[in-house]
Amino acid sequence: MSLLDLDAAAREELAAKVREEYETLKARNLDLDLTRGKPSSEQLDLSNDLLELPGKGNYVDASGTDVRNYGNLKGIKDIREIWGDLIGVPVDNLYAEDSSSLNIMFDLITWSYLFGNNDSQAPWREEETVKWICPVPGYDRHFAITEKLGFEMITVPMLDDGPDVDAITELVKDPAVKGMWVVPMFANPTGVTVSDDVVRTLASMETAAPDFRIVWDNAYAVHVFTEDTPQIINVLDVAEEAGNPNRFWVMSSTSKITHAGSGVAFFASSTENLDWYASIAGIRGIGPNKINQLAHAKFFGDADGVRALMQKHAQILTPKFEAVLEILENRLGEYDVARWTTPAGGYFISLDVVDGTATRVWELARDAGITLTKAGSAFPKGEDPNDRNIRLAPSLPPIDEVRTAMDGVATCVLLAALEKLEG
Ligand SMILES: Cc1ncc(COP(=O)(O)O)c(C=O)c1O
Numbered sequence: 001m002s003l004l005d006l007d008a009a010a011r012e013e014l015a016a017k018v019r020e021e022y023e024t025l026k027a028r029n030l031d032l033d034l035t036r037g038k039p040s041s042e043q044l045d046l047s048n049d050l051l052e053l054p055g056k057g058n059y060v061d062a063s064g065t066d067v068r069n070y071g072n073l074k075g076i077k078d079i080r081e082i083w084g085d086l087i088g089v090p091v092d093n094l095y096a097e098d099s100s101s102l103n104i105m106f107d108l109i110t111w112s113y114l115f116g117n118n119d120s121q122a123p124w125r126e127e128e129t130v131k132w133i134c135p136v137p138g139y140d141r142h143f144a145i146t147e148k149l150g151f152e153m154i155t156v157p158m159l160d161d162g163p164d165v166d167a168i169t170e171l172v173k174d175p176a177v178k179g180m181w182v183v184p185m186f187a188n189p190t191g192v193t194v195s196d197d198v199v200r201t202l203a204s205m206e207t208a209a210p211d212f213r214i215v216w217d218n219a220y221a222v223h224v225f226t227e228d229t230p231q232i233i234n235v236l237d238v239a240e241e242a243g244n245p246n247r248f249w250v251m252s253s254t255s256k257i258t259h260a261g262s263g264v265a266f267f268a269s270s271t272e273n274l275d276w277y278a279s280i281a282g283i284r285g286i287g288p289n290k291i292n293q294l295a296h297a298k299f300f301g302d303a304d305g306v307r308a309l310m311q312k313h314a315q316i317l318t319p320k321f322e323a324v325l326e327i328l329e330n331r332l333g334e335y336d337v338a339r340w341t342t343p344a345g346g347y348f349i350s351l352d353v354v355d356g357t358a359t360r361v362w363e364l365a366r367d368a369g370i371t372l373t374k375a376g377s378a379f380p381k382g383e384d385p386n387d388r389n390i391r392l393a394p395s396l397p398p399i400d401e402v403r404t405a406m407d408g409v410a411t412c413v414l415l416a417a418l419e420k421l422e423g
Helices: 008-027 041-045 048-052 077-087 101-115 140-148 165-171 196-204 235-241 271-284 290-300 303-335 358-367 399-422
Strands: 032-034 094-096 131-136 152-159 177-182 213-217 248-253 265-268 338-340 349-353 370-372 389-392
Touching: 008 399, 032 399, 041 303, 048 290, 077 094, 077 248, 077 265, 077 290, 077 303, 094 271, 101 140, 101 213, 101 248, 101 265, 101 271, 131 140, 131 165, 140 152, 140 177, 152 165, 165 196, 196 235, 235 248, 290 303, 303 338, 303 349, 303 399, 349 399, 358 370, 358 389, 358 399, 370 399
Parallel strands: 032 370, 131 152, 131 177, 177 213, 213 248
Antiparallel strands: 094 265, 248 265, 338 349, 349 389
16 A cells, blocks of 8 residues: 555554664664675676686787787777677777776767867867756766766656657757767666667757767676577667768776776777777877787687676676565555666666655665665766655675665665655
8 A cells, every 4th residue: 555545543653663663773783885886706706717818828819919019909809809799890890998988988078078079060178068968867977977077967867768869859959969878778777778769769860969979888788687688789880871870989898797897898989980089099098908808808708608607697696686676575565655677687776766755765774874876876966856766786795785785775765755744
């Protein structure tokens, strides 16, 4: 029965019970953390062979080049071939870089700001305002980049099939709108995968700015909980067919596949976009860490090697996600005080609580020793206009801690909802 349907006496009885549960929770002096979507050590252990690769004496790539030396801005073909096969992009349209895709995103946008990109008439810094579309809830570190550059961030809702394209097609009629963020598969934090129709609309829509770009951050393309890896749509082809070949900057990395801090990041795009990127990247540096790229190529073997590894991750992650969903349903389902996503992959569950109570839930959890990602962090500048959303990241703690933390969070969600009703 919904909380609102309870009569006054029943509500008071429930409030007394939930307050008692909360006091018991606090008395446990917990110290639990559900904040960042990092892999657990058990997951990191899956790739420990990398620590011994490419191995003494192995420093020549398939083309016969010594990977210990400077050079090869594009990255070695051995890893680009595996990755191109995995994400369905021709190897010539793919660069392999150092460990962080976020670094590449930061570069692409900063360089467009400083110098203009290959379709710009002028650097973006010369514009009175640069506007950027931000699907919400979304990834806080994306929003931090566009905030740092002083862009005006315009939010659009993330719907069940991707960002709201009706809103977007209107917004891009403004030439000050230079781009947008999107995580197309198992998105952070909603778990949503963008539908083919939405992809086609984004690829074909007319934009007033000729240098408009979509950062297509496919960070979770192969991070599935099931045995079937969904098809990864080649947006570069779709964009080319739609007559907008330069629209997408496609990102991915091995961060949540091998070791998060020492993986390989990839950038796929049109030849023109890559040439522009190389013209600046070649000044910023001489070439990426190719020894690490060779190590990864040897470790994976081929694209199936990556998929097989993701199945091992799934075996560790799935029970944690199931535990979160089961506790949310058992503890909150009947009261109608929260909604949550049930992702089939990725790293997050997005939890919507009663409007106006997300900050209170976060405080109650903090006071009970459970650290949650700050309410609002999935919105630009951390401002959730409805104070409703909390991002749950169950990957890092062991499963018994995930259970304890989530049971505590459920108590906090109920208590905050009851407090709001009590006025
Ligand atoms: C959507 C998204 N993109 C990028 C990253 C970071 O990627 P990288 O480690 O390649 O910089 C994350 C990490 O949480 C993420 O969630």
